Amino acid sequence: MVLVLRTIDWDTDAVVIIDQTALPGRLRTLRLDTVDALVEAIRRLAVRGAPALGAAGALGVALTAREHGTASAEALATVRAEADRIACARPTAVNLRHGVERALALLEHGPDAVLADALAMLDEDERINRAASRHAADLLLRRCPDRPLRVLTHCNTGRLATVAWGTALGTVRHLHADGRLDVVLADETRPLLQGSRLTAWELADEGVPCRVLPDSAAAAAMARGMVDCVVVGADRVAANGDTANKIGTYGLAVVAAHHDLPFVVVATESTVDRSLPDGSGIVVEERGGEEITHLAGIPVAPEGTAVFNPAFDVTPVELVTAVVTENGVLAEGRPRKPVEGTRLTR
Numbered sequence: 001m002v003l004v005l006r007t008i009d010w011d012t013d014a015v016v017i018i019d020q021t022a023l024p025g026r027l028r029t030l031r032l033d034t035v036d037a038l039v040e041a042i043r044r045l046a047v048r049g050a051p052a053l054g055a056a057g058a059l060g061v062a063l064t065a066r067e068h069g070t071a072s073a074e075a076l077a078t079v080r081a082e083a084d085r086i087a088c089a090r091p092t093a094v095n096l097r098h099g100v101e102r103a104l105a106l107l108e109h110g111p112d113a114v115l116a117d118a119l120a121m122l123d124e125d126e127r128i129n130r131a132a133s134r135h136a137a138d139l140l141l142r143r144c145p146d147r148p149l150r151v152l153t154h155c156n157t158g159r160l161a162t163v164a165w166g167t168a169l170g171t172v173r174h175l176h177a178d179g180r181l182d183v184v185l186a187d188e189t190r191p192l193l194q195g196s197r198l199t200a201w202e203l204a205d206e207g208v209p210c211r212v213l214p215d216s217a218a219a220a221a222m223a224r225g226m227v228d229c230v231v232v233g234a235d236r237v238a239a240n241g242d243t244a245n246k247i248g249t250y251g252l253a254v255v256a257a258h259h260d261l262p263f264v265v266v267a268t269e270s271t272v273d274r275s276l277p278d279g280s281g282i283v284v285e286e287r288g289g290e291e292i293t294h295l296a297g298i299p300v301a302p303e304g305t306a307v308f309n310p311a312f313d314v315t316p317v318e319l320v321t322a323v324v325t326e327n328g329v330l331a332e333g334r335p336r337k338p339v340e341g342t343r344l345t346r
């Protein structure tokens with residue numbers, strides 16, 4: 001049984017994280033007591049996942065506020081500059097900037113107030129995730145009432161992507177506890193393999209049935225009738241429900257629509273960016289080519305190979321059955337197709 005640690009926490013003037021780059025082989029924590037160390041951990045995905053990044057943003061501001069104080073204009077300017085470095089560490093998950101801005105709003109009340117609110121954010125994250133994933137599980141049980149579900153997932157959306165419990169993978173946890181989960185089909189999720197390294201690790205620890213598949217096999221799995229629904233997370237949801245999520249999500253949505261399978265996005269309200277009317281304004285992070293040309297440090301492409309490595313894509317709401325948050329269904333985009341002639345629909 002794995003010791004259940006929070007993905008991210010606070011301990012005596014340092015942010016403490018599970019180092020997700022070491023999983024599944026080694027469960028180790030990192031103490032991050034400088035903004036430089038926190039920014040570097042965010043950029044190399046030692047800590048990752050939208051809600052976990054929101055917590056990292058808030059705790060990062062607490063860290064710099066305690067280092068520099070908030071009693072002078074000069075100190076406040078330094079804290080705000082350090083906070084902006086944290087907010088800019090990764091551009092797509094809106095939670096990171098939301099967490100930073102929530103903490104900055106409390107600077108006038110002093111460093112202790114900033115930290116107290118960040119710690120409260122940690123506590124409320126699990127409640128929010130459990131609520132959002134419960135709504136999603138109930139929606140799926142209404143859509144697929146007749147048997148335990150075979151759920152296809154993408155990337156990692158469990159407790160490692162949040163402070164605890166998870167969003168899309170939290171939905172799987174609810175279904176499993178309800179006795180309504182058959183198996184999780186977890187996309188390995190290249191290039192950083194969050195599915196095979198992290199999702200499979202989380203599920204193995206809890207005895208949840210899981211099969212890992214290449215991302216390129218997901219369409220065939222749906223075509224072969226191996227999948228009842230697709231459940232994914234989100235990094236930024238526009239006001240109309242368009243959703244930015246791990247690269248490959250858009251393709252899953254297209255294939256799920258083709259096979260008339262429920263495609264559900266599970267997010268938190270802190271992931272919704274209502275300043276964006278639709279997904280066209282979402283900035284998609286482009287990452288380094290070495291993630292494509294190397295695997296565990298071993299070249300898998302000729303030296304100097306050009307690459308295209310967007311970390312996310314944007315799924316239009318028209319392809320989404322429902323975007324679900326802790327408040328319920330935020331947006332619905334794809335009604336169930338009627339039975340057409342001899343074509344079976346689920």
Ligand SMILES: CSC[C@H]1O[C@H](OP(=O)(O)O)[C@H](O)[C@@H]1O
Nearest residue numbers: 048049050155161233234245246
């Ligand atoms: C519950 S948010 C998880 C979300 O974040 C992941 O991206 P990354 O691993 O790059 O932080 C992925 O898009 C997941 O769906």
